[in-house]
Each structure stands twice: as C-alpha cells, then as structure tokens.
Amino acid sequence: MSSGRRVAAGLLAVGALGAGLLMWSTVAPGPERKREILKELPEQNTLRMEESRRRNALVMQVLKDAAETEDNITWGPK
CATH class of the missing domain: 1.20.5 (Single alpha-helices involved in coiled-coils or other helix-helix interfaces)
Known part of the structure; x- marks a missing residue:
C-alpha cells in the first residue's frame, strides 16, 4: 500500500512539473520579442x-x- 502511494505521489509530482514547464514555455517570449526587449x-x-x-x-x-x-x-x- 505504501509503495502505491509513493508511486502515485511521484507521478503527481512529475505531472505538476510537466504542467509548470508547459505553462512556462507558453508565456515565455519568442525570439523576436527577445530581440525587441534587448533593444530596449x-x-x-x-x-x-x-x-x-x-x-x-x-x-x-x-x-x-x-x-x-x-x-x-x-x-x-x-
């Protein structure tokens, strides 16, 4: 029972990390925007x-x- 909970907690942590990375890549500026920011x-x-x-x-x-x-x-x- 304990190992099942550990696996579930691990999968939940990996899923949360994946969701965070997905959101980060969605809101991160693209290459053109990065160039504009650097110019400013x-x-x-x-x-x-x-x-x-x-x-x-x-x-x-x-x-x-x-x-x-x-x-x-x-x-x-x-």
Whole structure:
C-alpha cells in the first residue's frame, strides 16, 4: 500500500512539473520579442545610459554628503 502511494505521489509530482514547464514555455517570449526587449535595455541606448550614470552620480553624492554630516538630512533644511 505504501509503495502505491509513493508511486502515485511521484507521478503527481512529475505531472505538476510537466504542467509548470508547459505553462512556462507558453508565456515565455519568442525570439523576436527577445530581440525587441534587448533593444530596449538601457545599456543599448547611449542617452539612457548617460542619464542613468548622471542619476547614480547624484545619488552617490547625496549619500556621501549624508555620511559626512551628523544632521538628519531626511527632514530637509532647517
């Protein structure tokens, strides 16, 4: 009886895994969509990349300033 349950549980697990893989392959983007997604990445667009670098530099400057002061800068200027 115990071995029958194990076989049934194993078949159920394999079936669930197969169903999950089937659903994953159904919703995964095709090759054309993957190429479109890659074109839209910020690394591919030099203007976006420069904006990202500038924004990161500003954030790092704010963090540096905050680390150097004893004041609570989250409340704004006094």
